[in-house]
Amino acid sequence: DSGVTQTPKHLITATGQRVTLRCSPRSGDLSVYWYQQSLDQGLQFLIHYYNGEERAKGNILERFSAQQFPDLHSELNLSSLELGDSALYFCASSLRVGRDYGYTFGSGTRLTVV
Amino acid sequence: GQSLEQPSEVTAVEGAIVQINCTYQTSGFYGLSWYQQHDGGAPTFLSYNALDGLEETGRFSSFLSRSDSYGYLLLQELQMKDSASYFCAVGQNTDKLIFGTGTRLQVFP
Numbered sequence: 001d002s003g004v005t006q007t008p009k010h011l012i013t014a015t016g017q018r019v020t021l022r023c024s025p026r027s028g029d030l031s032v033y034w035y036q037q038s039l040d041q042g043l044q045f046l047i048h049y050y051n052g053e054e055r056a057k058g059n060i061l062e063r064f065s066a067q068q069f070p071d072l073h074s075e076l077n078l079s080s081l082e083l084g085d086s087a088l089y090f091c092a093s094s095l096r097v098g099r100d101y102g103y104t105f106g107s108g109t110r111l112t113v114v
Numbered sequence: 115g116q117s118l119e120q121p122s123e124v125t126a127v128e129g130a131i132v133q134i135n136c137t138y139q140t141s142g143f144y145g146l147s148w149y150q151q152h153d154g155g156a157p158t159f160l161s162y163n164a165l166d167g168l169e170e171t172g173r174f175s176s177f178l179s180r181s182d183s184y185g186y187l188l189l190q191e192l193q194m195k196d197s198a199s200y201f202c203a204v205g206q207n208t209d210k211l212i213f214g215t216g217t218r219l220q221v222f223p
Contacts, residue, residue, distance in 0.1 A: 002156060033211070042201060043157065043213040056209035090156065102147070102159030103211065 003027065004093050004106035012112045018079040021109045023091030025072055030095065031055075032074040033103060034066055037088040049074055081113045116140040118202055118214030125220045126192055134187045134217045136202035144205030146178050146185045151216070152198045160187070160200075189219070197221045 003026035013019055025032050034046040045058035049068035060066075063081075068074040078085060088110050092103035118138045126132040136146070145164040149157040163169055163178035163185060175188040189196055199216040206212050 002158075035213075042215040043203075045210055045212060048209050050209070056207070058210065092157075102162060103149075103157075105156040105158070107156050 002104050002106060004029075004091060004104050006089075006091050006106035006109050008109060009107065010110050010112075012114060013081060015081055015083060015113055017081050017113075018077065019081065019111065021076040021078070021089050021091075021111075023074045023076070023093075023106060025074070025091075025093030026104050028095060029093035029104070030072065031093060032068055032072070033092045033094075034074070034076050035090045035092065037090060037108075039087075043090065046076070078111070083113050086111055086113045116204075116206065116212055118204060118212065120200075120202055120214045120217045122215070123218045123220070125222065127222050128192055128194060130192050131188065131190050132192060132219065134189075134200050134202075134219070136185045136187075136214055138183050138185075138202070138204050138214075140204050140206050140212060142206045143180065144207060146176070147203045147205070147211065148174075148176055148187045149201045149203060149213070150198050151201065157201065192221050194221050194223065 005024040007022045030051045032049045035043040037043050046060045047066050048056040052068050063079050066076045088108045090108045092105045147162045148160040151157040161176040168177045173190045178185040199218050201216045202214045203211050
């Protein structure tokens with residue numbers, strides 16, 4: 001157990017639907033990062049939150065949005081889902097920004113859009 | 115633009131030494147990291163290089179040459195459990211870590 005909790009572990013939904021993925025960071029970590037990993041692909045950076053504030057965006061589609069709440073958990077919202085959105089979505093946390101002390105990843109949410 | 119190039123696959127036998135190279139081209143550089151990911155699992159942090167040179171952590175070592183935009187991960191005394199994908203990652207700034215496409219390492223008995 002890495003200390004980063006992601007729910008649900010698996011999600012199957014239909015095209016056009018909306019889903020919410022949840023992430024609880026490791027205790028004490030202020031930064032939350034979201035990554036998308038498609039089949040046999042690398043990790044694509046989506047977005048970074050630090051202590052409730054958005055710090056950086058990657059190639060995140062306009063249909064996707066995220067937020068970090070006062071208790072530091074984060075949610076990634078995916079709407080108008082398409083078949084191509086099927087992927088593993090990872091959340092990672094770290095104590096601080098400014099130096100790579102290493103991200104701790106959760107076990108991911110496997111999203112299947114049918 | 116940004117790119118991180120890694121070999122797609124490397125094979126080796128138990129007990130051998132293998133080197134996984136990574137060349138990068140990014141706007142901004144805040145260190146080179148390496149992560150391991152077993153099939154179906156979460157990436158786990160292995161090492162970080164901010165400055166040129168070699169960092170050693172047990173059987174794994176990581177090297178960085180900033181002037182060459184190049185780094186490598188060296189795995190010694192390979193074990194079957196080292197079969198996994200290995201990703202290099204560059205901190206593009208303080209808020210964004212960009213991952214390479216990954217190298218699948220297969221260790222054979």
